[in-house]
Amino acid sequence: MNERTIALVTGANKGIGYEIAAGLGTLGWSVGVGARDDRRRSAAVEKLRAAGIDAFAVPLDVTDDASVTAAARLIDEQAGRLDVLVNNAAIAGDMPQEPTRIDPATIHTVVDTNVIGVIRVTNAMLPLLRRSAAPRIVNMSSSVGSLTRQSGPAAEHTAGPVSAAYAPSKTFLNAVTLQYARELSGTNILINTGCPGYVATDLNGFRGVRTPEQGAAIAIGLATLPDGGPTGQFFDDAGVVPW
Numbered sequence: 209m210n211e212r213t214i215a216l217v218t219g220a221n222k223g224i225g226y227e228i229a230a231g232l233g234t235l236g237w238s239v240g241v242g243a244r245d246d247r248r249r250s251a252a253v254e255k256l257r258a259a260g261i262d263a264f265a266v267p268l269d270v271t272d273d274a275s276v277t278a279a280a281r282l283i284d285e286q287a288g289r290l291d292v293l294v295n296n297a298a299i300a301g302d303m304p305q306e307p308t309r310i311d312p313a314t315i316h317t318v319v320d321t322n323v324i325g326v327i328r329v330t331n332a333m334l335p336l337l338r339r340s341a342a343p344r345i346v347n348m349s350s351s352v353g354s355l356t357r358q359s360g361p362a363a364e365h366t367a368g369p370v371s372a373a374y375a376p377s378k379t380f381l382n383a384v385t386l387q388y389a390r391e392l393s394g395t396n397i398l399i400n401t402g403c404p405g406y407v408a409t410d411l412n413g414f415r416g417v418r419t420p421e422q423g424a425a426i427a428i429g430l431a432t433l434p435d436g437g438p439t440g441q442f443f444d445d446a447g448v449v450p451w
């Protein structure tokens with residue numbers, strides 16, 4: 209059995225996910241680089257290893273049951289357990305997303321990745337997480353999923369573009385995270401959602417103002433919560449985000 213803390217980060221080949229993997233690896237952890245594309249995954253693993261990180265490749269498409277099942281099997285064979293799961297993979301979806309104009313297929317695709325993908329991966333990894341002494345699950349959300357921020361007086365500044373797919377997918381993810389926390393209360397599993405802030409990545413055409421490394425900090429914080437720490441909550445770098 210590996211003595212190092214074992215983590216899996218989904219969508220770790222680029223952007224915030226890559227920096228989460230790098231940050232967790234810097235702690236001396238063994239980090240599974242979950243990524244769907246062979247070349248992008250290999251490149252990320254090589255780059256992390258060149259930086260001295262104990263990274264291993266995990267082929268993973270979060271929308272594909274067989275892929276997710278195989279990923280759980282690989283981690284079981286390689287490590288025998290999982291300590292930390294960071295559900296980071298997500299897509300923005302085709303634009304426009306105004307409710308009156310959106311193609312319903314866009315909503316299906318975004319929810320399948322951003323919500324059902326998280327559920328699919330989490331449930332496949334739970335047997336491995338239950339073998340850990342201190343399991344943590346981090347779901348990467350967004351403050352645009354906050355109904356309070358979408359509707360409050362500050363909405364003009366904090367709500368982002370009108371969206372019937374991406375933003376509600378994060379609201380859905382927050383709600384699902386809370387339900388997991390309810391079901392898992394009484395276990396040692398802590399599950400929370402985090403918002404990285406507005407980060408320059410492919411997701412937003414690099415219009416964000418924060419670096420991926422800055423965006424990764426909230427996930428690293430939630431991945432390293434102490435026993436008895438918060439669960440079923442939504443955080444960013446400034447603290448609790450309203451639902």
Ligand SMILES: NC(=O)c1ccc[n+]([C@@H]2O[C@H](COP(=O)([O-])OP(=O)(O)OC[C@H]3O[C@@H](n4cnc5c(N)ncnc54)[C@H](OP(=O)(O)O)[C@@H]3O)[C@@H](O)[C@H]2O)c1
Pocket residue numbers: 218219220221222223224225242243244245248268269270271295296297298299321325348349350351403404405406407408409410411412416
């Ligand atoms: N950037 C921001 O300002 C911002 C703000 C709030 C929240 N977030 C959240 O932060 C997280 C990371 O976003 P990011 O900005 O780093 O985006 P990104 O650079 O576009 O990276 C997204 C990652 O998810 C992967 N992915 C997408 N669909 C997948 C699938 N079906 N299976 C496996 N991997 C898949 C991508 O892989 P490929 O390379 O194969 O596409 C990529 O590795 C997301 O949950 C996002 O919603 C970002």
